[in-house]
Amino acid sequence: MSPPLNPLLLLTLLASSSTAFFLAPPPSSFLGTRLRSAAPAFPEDLPPSSSPGRRVKLEVPLNLEVSTTVREGVTSLYGEEGEAGAAAEGGESNGYDEQQQSISQAPAAQQQQQQMREIDPRGVMLKVVAPAIASSALLTTSTYFLLTSLRTRRLNTIATYASEMVYHSNSQTEMMLCHQATSKRILRKKGEMRQAYVELFVKKKAVSVKAVESFSYALTLFKLTESKAADLLCSVAKGMRKAPASRGKLLFFGERILKSPEGLAGLQPIRDMLASSYRTGGAEIVSIAQKTMGETAYRSLCVSEGGG
Numbered sequence: 001m002s003p004p005l006n007p008l009l010l011l012t013l014l015a016s017s018s019t020a021f022f023l024a025p026p027p028s029s030f031l032g033t034r035l036r037s038a039a040p041a042f043p044e045d046l047p048p049s050s051s052p053g054r055r056v057k058l059e060v061p062l063n064l065e066v067s068t069t070v071r072e073g074v075t076s077l078y079g080e081e082g083e084a085g086a087a088a089e090g091g092e093s094n095g096y097d098e099q100q101q102s103i104s105q106a107p108a109a110q111q112q113q114q115q116m117r118e119i120d121p122r123g124v125m126l127k128v129v130a131p132a133i134a135s136s137a138l139l140t141t142s143t144y145f146l147l148t149s150l151r152t153r154r155l156n157t158i159a160t161y162a163s164e165m166v167y168h169s170n171s172q173t174e175m176m177l178c179h180q181a182t183s184k185r186i187l188r189k190k191g192e193m194r195q196a197y198v199e200l201f202v203k204k205k206a207v208s209v210k211a212v213e214s215f216s217y218a219l220t221l222f223k224l225t226e227s228k229a230a231d232l233l234c235s236v237a238k239g240m241r242k243a244p245a246s247r248g249k250l251l252f253f254g255e256r257i258l259k260s261p262e263g264l265a266g267l268q269p270i271r272d273m274l275a276s277s278y279r280t281g282g283a284e285i286v287s288i289a290q291k292t293m294g295e296t297a298y299r300s301l302c303v304s305e306g307g308g
Helices: 007-023 028-037 068-118 121-167 172-185 191-204 209-222 226-238 244-257 261-266 268-276 282-305
Strands: none
Touching: 121 172, 121 191, 172 209, 191 209, 191 226, 191 244, 209 226, 209 244, 209 282, 226 244, 226 261, 226 268, 244 268, 244 282, 261 268, 268 282
8 A cells, every 4th residue: 555645745746847848948840830831021031042943923012103104114125125026036937938948949949950951952852843843744734635635626516517517508407407506516606617617618619599598598597687797708708818719709699698788888898808909900800700700690590490
């Protein structure tokens, strides 16, 4: 059994322990926590080496008044710096683009020069120029032969028409059929058909009543007025410079077929052509020749009819 504690001794021990508690230094962990939690009141209180990687953000209080001069100065300063920076960046970018463009164009120019050097003039002549010249010559020759063939065929058709018309001069039906068939083949410049027939007729046919009738029917098929018929006879007579007898027949047929004053007046050039072939007295000689041809035609008509 333990002896009872003295109350006075117990009070003394309690008093000594409380004094030691309040006088003892605080632990190190507690002091570090208090130091870390206590942040500086202003950023300028921090030493420069304490936060090397942090950006310090300065905030201007709302109630701080800044003068207009200061605002304009700051704005112009930042504006000039911004414009200068943009210009510098633009210049750098333009220089870079020009450099890249020059670098890209250099191989293309070299390649083009190399291609120009590789072009052989002889190869160009053989592959380009010579075939073009040959094709052009072939086309020209083919066109020439085609046109010549068409022209020859046309002339042959006209000559055949004139021959058949003269051959069938005694049959008006055959003359009409021949004229219609050839007119369908000769679609333009039908004047050549008429001239060919008139020229061949006065060369082949003698002056007679039947010849006058056949020639008159042919002019009817041509559907010409008397003035146009006179122009046709004059145009044929101009091409017969070495055949005065044929010119005389044209004048004789014309004066016997054409009745209007315009038609007879249109035959005057033929009479003048015949008269000009004589040195003197050409008009009188032409009149006598025309009268003689008329008498010959009348005589041949009488003989063909069985008269004496």
